[in-house]
Amino acid sequence: MILPADPVLYSFRRCPYAMRARLALAVSGTRCELREVKLSAKPEAMLAASPKGTVPVLVLPGDAVIDESLDVMRHALALGDPEAWLARNDAALIAANDGPFKHDLDRYKYPERHGSDALAHRESALAFLRDLDARLAAAGQLCGPVRGLTDMAVMPFVRQFAAVDPAWFGALPLPHLKAWLAGHLASDLFAAIMLRVPPWSPGDAPVRFPPD
Numbered sequence: 699m700i701l702p703a704d705p706v707l708y709s710f711r712r713c714p715y716a717m718r719a720r721l722a723l724a725v726s727g728t729r730c731e732l733r734e735v736k737l738s739a740k741p742e743a744m745l746a747a748s749p750k751g752t753v754p755v756l757v758l759p760g761d762a763v764i765d766e767s768l769d770v771m772r773h774a775l776a777l778g779d780p781e782a783w784l785a786r787n788d789a790a791l792i793a794a795n796d797g798p799f800k801h802d803l804d805r806y807k808y809p810e811r812h813g814s815d816a817l818a819h820r821e822s823a824l825a826f827l828r829d830l831d832a833r834l835a836a837a838g839q840l841c842g843p844v845r846g847l848t849d850m851a852v853m854p855f856v857r858q859f860a861a862v863d864p865a866w867f868g869a870l871p872l873p874h875l876k877a878w879l880a881g882h883l884a885s886d887l888f889a890a891i892m893l894r895v896p897p898w899s900p901g902d903a904p905v906r907f908p909p910d
């Protein structure tokens with residue numbers, strides 16, 4: 699049963715920003731009410747809490763609002779950090795992911811939307827992926843031998859890149875990156891955050907997250 703004191707998470711299952719937030723919430727054991735959002739029909743309650751209209755949005759008891767994914771991660775991990783994810787936080791790498799790599803990813807994935815040259819942006823994004831591969835070759839994960847905040851902040855975006863053309867991605871000579879991605883996608887943690895729930899409407903029975 700959901701207590702009134704549980705925070706509410708507005709989320710979209712396939713959004714990489716929402717995924718990283720759910721990953722941190724799940725590993726920290728921060729219980730919340732999950733409200734799946736249709737981006738084409740955002741709930742009034744979400745827009746009232748955060749007018750900028752992006753997911754994830756975490757509404758805390760008392761109505762404080764956290765509406766940036768990295769802030770949601772840090773908030774969750776401050777409450778509970780059983781795997782010491784906060785000790786593995788490479789802010790510069792995450793900024794490179796959220797800035798130039800995301801820019802290229804969008805223009806590779808949606809060239810018609812951006813009027814962009816998809817292959818040029820795919821090539822430019824590859825430079826970032828080669829850097830990741832070299833780091834992973836050295837240590838296994840992005841900030842040492844075990845997963846941390848950096849891995850989980852970046853992985854959902856690499857997943858999206860890989861999914862644009864899986865056959866092409868699968869043939870890339872980036873073995874460490876591919877093994878890292880496959881390992882995370884096969885993890886229990888990832889399965890837990892990718893549960894399917896119908897879009898939320900006011901009055902729906904609360905969906906508890908993380909799942910039991």
Ligand SMILES: N[C@@H](CCC(=O)N[C@@H](CS)C(=O)NCC(=O)O)C(=O)O
Pocket residue numbers: 710712713714715716737751752753754765766767768
């Ligand atoms: N800087 C934000 C970005 C979040 C974001 O852009 N989320 C996308 C979905 S992946 C979104 O909600 N876009 C609004 C829309 O498509 O209407 C964060 O880190 O939380």
